[in-house]
Amino acid sequence: MTDLDTSFLQGQKHLAKRHRSESRFQWMGRMAIVVSLSFLVFMVGSIFWQGKSAVTTTEIALQINLSADVVDPNDIRGASFDRIIKATLCDTFPEATSRKEKKKLYGLLSSDAGYQLRDQILENPEMLGGTVTIWVNASDDVDIFNKGQIDRDVPQADRRLDDQQIGWIDQLSGNTAMRSVFNAKFFTNGDSREPELAGILSALVGSAMSLSICFVLSFPIGIMAAIYLEEFAPKKRWSDFIEININNLAAVPSIVFGLLGLSIFLSTFGLPRSSPLVGGMVLALMTLPTIIIASRASLRAVPPSIREAALGVGASPVQATFHHVAPLALPGMFTGAIVGMARALGDTAPLLMIGMVAFIVDVPQSILEPATALPVQIFLWADAPERAFLEKTSAAIIILLVFLVLMNIAAIILRKKYELRF
Amino acid sequence: MSKTPIITARNVDVFYAEKQALDKISLDIPENKVTSLIGPSGCGKTTFLRCINRMNDLVDICRVQGDIKIADQDIYASNVDVVALRAQVGMVFQKPNPFPKSIYENVAYGPKIHGLTSGKADMDELVEWSLRKAGLWAEVKDRLQETGTGLSGGQQQRLCIAREIAVKPRVILMDEPCSALDPIATAIIEELIDELRKNFTIIIVTHSMQQAARVSQRTAFFHMGNLVESGATKTIFTSPKDERTQNYITGRIG
Numbered sequence: 001m002t003d004l005d006t007s008f009l010q011g012q013k014h015l016a017k018r019h020r021s022e023s024r025f026q027w028m029g030r031m032a033i034v035v036s037l038s039f040l041v042f043m044v045g046s047i048f049w050q051g052k053s054a055v056t057t058t059e060i061a062l063q064i065n066l067s068a069d070v071v072d073p074n075d076i077r078g079a080s081f082d083r084i085i086k087a088t089l090c091d092t093f094p095e096a097t098s099r100k101e102k103k104k105l106y107g108l109l110s111s112d113a114g115y116q117l118r119d120q121i122l123e124n125p126e127m128l129g130g131t132v133t134i135w136v137n138a139s140d141d142v143d144i145f146n147k148g149q150i151d152r153d154v155p156q157a158d159r160r161l162d163d164q165q166i167g168w169i170d171q172l173s174g175n176t177a178m179r180s181v182f183n184a185k186f187f188t189n190g191d192s193r194e195p196e197l198a199g200i201l202s203a204l205v206g207s208a209m210s211l212s213i214c215f216v217l218s219f220p221i222g223i224m225a226a227i228y229l230e231e232f233a234p235k236k237r238w239s240d241f242i243e244i245n246i247n248n249l250a251a252v253p254s255i256v257f258g259l260l261g262l263s264i265f266l267s268t269f270g271l272p273r274s275s276p277l278v279g280g281m282v283l284a285l286m287t288l289p290t291i292i293i294a295s296r297a298s299l300r301a302v303p304p305s306i307r308e309a310a311l312g313v314g315a316s317p318v319q320a321t322f323h324h325v326a327p328l329a330l331p332g333m334f335t336g337a338i339v340g341m342a343r344a345l346g347d348t349a350p351l352l353m354i355g356m357v358a359f360i361v362d363v364p365q366s367i368l369e370p371a372t373a374l375p376v377q378i379f380l381w382a383d384a385p386e387r388a389f390l391e392k393t394s395a396a397i398i399i400l401l402v403f404l405v406l407m408n409i410a411a412i413i414l415r416k417k418y419e420l421r422f
Numbered sequence: 423m424s425k426t427p428i429i430t431a432r433n434v435d436v437f438y439a440e441k442q443a444l445d446k447i448s449l450d451i452p453e454n455k456v457t458s459l460i461g462p463s464g465c466g467k468t469t470f471l472r473c474i475n476r477m478n479d480l481v482d483i484c485r486v487q488g489d490i491k492i493a494d495q496d497i498y499a500s501n502v503d504v505v506a507l508r509a510q511v512g513m514v515f516q517k518p519n520p521f522p523k524s525i526y527e528n529v530a531y532g533p534k535i536h537g538l539t540s541g542k543a544d545m546d547e548l549v550e551w552s553l554r555k556a557g558l559w560a561e562v563k564d565r566l567q568e569t570g571t572g573l574s575g576g577q578q579q580r581l582c583i584a585r586e587i588a589v590k591p592r593v594i595l596m597d598e599p600c601s602a603l604d605p606i607a608t609a610i611i612e613e614l615i616d617e618l619r620k621n622f623t624i625i626i627v628t629h630s631m632q633q634a635a636r637v638s639q640r641t642a643f644f645h646m647g648n649l650v651e652s653g654a655t656k657t658i659f660t661s662p663k664d665e666r667t668q669n670y671i672t673g674r675i676g
Contacts, residue, residue: 004592076646235482236484242542299645303519305515305517305519306519306521306522307480308477308480308513308515308519308533309519309520309521309582309585311480311508312475312477312508312512312513312514312522312586313508313509313531313532313535313585313588313589314505314506314508314509314512314516314535314589315505315510315531315532316505316530316534319535323531323535328522372522
């Protein structure tokens, strides 16, 4: 009894080593997470930092004389609003006398200012006859100067606005003739060459149309293919061959699908170039393998006992599948579809190939009209030389990210809510 | 035997790919009796059971040879509709597998797809009849709309039996129906089986010799793909002819 065997406690040296290696491994895992999280924070943070200023835009107030000899109340559209704007500017800053100075002066306002004046008059014709205060968009350079993105300490030759223009801007803001307002145009306009006028709407509508087409095509085809392959197809060599090919297709770079769409949908079928219809079809090609793979996985996750139960009471294989197996697999299929669609929403390359990279100002009214898509719009703006497009690019990325996050949240909610456990 | 058997199997061979699982099985199953299939694991008793409603069709590599006749009709003939066969030969599985739907829908599903009822009242009546037959009515009559998977294991298995008898099959196959249940639930199911044989022919695969002795009138002993011996349960358990049967029922093999 006295010589109790305590040898089982003597492995402590080994034990310490084991604990050390375990904690080392855990620390490595934590470091990996910290590093990847910091990359994510850095990326999202810098996008938000750059994009936040796109929420506002700069407007300049002009005291405009709208007496009857300037704008004929009976023929408002006949007036030359550009000339009125320019004359008003020259009256406000009489020191600009030379051609060159005047040009610099006119450059303070958006080239759209004349139309903005006209639209405001058409909306409120009673303002005619006197002198009124009209707010119009400042040019993109003034806008970003106002947002502090042009440094006035930089030598004059190296900045977009020279000393004289900055003097005028200071004068305007000193007179409270300059203000920052919410940039509604960003959400209601299409693309434009002028950054202060460029908006995201036509790209959003184009993306929505393309994604709808993509979903309508790929979801039914994808789940039917998955159901057939998983539930009915004989497990022979050719079904293995099909499976391998589907898995390969899921990994094919998206630009290849774009080329396919270009040669088949545009060249062979002659469908309209740059249209959301073709864009949606190409994205559907790309999403299809993802949906098939996800749907097959969720069909496989339905326990075979359910299938046997249905067959055991005399259901035909089709009845067993559609009454029992497919409904249980549907949430998983939807999740797969949403994940595939999220990928399609963010994909640019195939859309470039089928011409959705065009400069589209108007919001597309049908799926056959030329359109662009969110990621393509980001690409176009990122490529634009104007400094002011920088914030637009970031803002468009934010909008894209918001939609992606929403779609992924929808997928998670669907899965949590309808997933059955056995 | 006085009556002609309802199921006759002659020289049934079953292969899984190249592997032979059953070798020349010939067995008669009498009507309105409980026949139990016993034998050690892997002896082929479940394989034989699944031949009777052609559940083996689902296994791609499975091949069945020989004759199985139900009421003189060859069930492997080319003109036989498997769906119609399975409506006549129901199956209760090892693990209770109610549909993840309401209790009512579980029972009503079979009659619905076979068009056995006309109208809601008719269906209500059939559901009640089936649940009463399965001895479950008193426990679930107030919660027919609750999900079937929420019941206890024994109740789920009785629900599966109710689901089968709602289709009014001639034969019910039971594949170790009590192996996932506790002794009390097992006793209830065994009582139920005895009750059901008035209306149905029952074939039950079981690992429990006591269960075979308690519930069945006929017993067939399988060993390594062969049918060693079959006959009245009493005879098999008291005076088996074959040494292997003797060894199995006394616990020396298996």
